């Protein structure tokens with residue numbers, strides 16, 4: 001990045017500092033990962049110079065000889081990896097992808113039904129500060145108070161009562177598997193569309209470490225930058241019958257020119273995700289999350305749903321006498337990056353919730369395995385018990401830094 005350093009030393013220094021930070025810390029935010037150097041190279045390419053409104057073979061601009069081939073390659077790889085009829089790789093990110101899916105299938109004022117945000121759902125699934133509750137009528141299902149699991153009988157009962165036009169299944173903080181078949185059946189019973197938003201778990205699905213919604217969902221939306229380990233971006237996949245309305249919703253209804261540099265990087269990530277190494281990666285992500293959960297339970301932590309089947313663990317810190325905010329800030333000072341998170345039926349406010357959310361995708365990308373997970377939890381336990389002890393946090397920060405240096409991170413050149 002020599003030219004960047006010369007042109008803009010300020011931005012260069014900030015990027016370098018971030019790179020070092022990502023290298024020297026344990027990044028446990030379950031939506032984050034390390035994109036490969038190949039993905040980052042495609043993203044930082046001359047494709048950012050292009051305008052290519054439209055779709056391959058039907059562009060509004062000339063000069064698309066390479067871009068058409070590139071977008072078709074990304075689409076073909078998505079269709080093959082996720083076994084779907086159709087894929088659109090142009091959505092700018094996960095939230096716009098969901099907006100496009102609703103735009104394609106619904107009229108303003110129609111009823112959407114999604115998992116409530118404080119129970120693990122996403123803003124775009126009908127939460128009240130989001131467009132999805134402003135433009136549509138939103139009803140929300142919740143998880144069971146005792147088990148913290150989705151209660152499919154309760155979902156069915158609510159669907160029968162509310163008669164939604166679309167049922168959304170997907171989450172940002174649900175540590176268990178989704179029963180996509182059950183959602184598909186419920187949607188059929190009430191004549192609703194079934195949208196599976198697999199943003200968090202797309203990489204696990206691609207790796208065969210989580211069941212796929214492809215046989216049951218009408219539409220599947222996903223980000224490409226979480227467990228899938230690609231660039232920030234999104235895709236919408238669907239049955240053939242919805243292909244045209246999905247494509248028209250993305251362009252021209254909601255977006256202009258696609259981000260061709262992102263499309264290139266998505267194509268690279270999809271190729272990587274189809275490899276045997278990625279299959280092993282997905283399996284290890286789940287094994288590592290289970291190792292984190294097991295060690296946390298050993299140390300008396302209270303886990304939402306009692307454990308995990310996927311890449312994330314949601315910890316209720318109430319019994320430890322510390323808030324999620326305080327714990328996450330202390331952990332960050334100690335080089336362990338997590339986020340505060342609401343837990344189901346949280347008596348506290350969303351900005352200062354009772355829990356923290358951790359995940360294994362990024363540390364697994366660095367080659368860490370079960371023994372490293374147990375080491376991480378030991379540090380977490382120590383930090384949470386000593387959240388006000390700046391000296392202890394500083395010592396742990398140094399231990400974490402020394403530990404991280406032994407695990408090369410994809411996309412990051414080892415800083416000298």
Ligand SMILES: *Cc1c(COP(=O)(O)O)cnc(C)c1O
Nearest residue numbers: 093094095122170171172199200
């Ligand atoms: C991350 C996420 C999104 C939104 O993606 P952005 O790229 O942040 O807009 C949507 N749905 C779910 C389930 C997510 O986890």
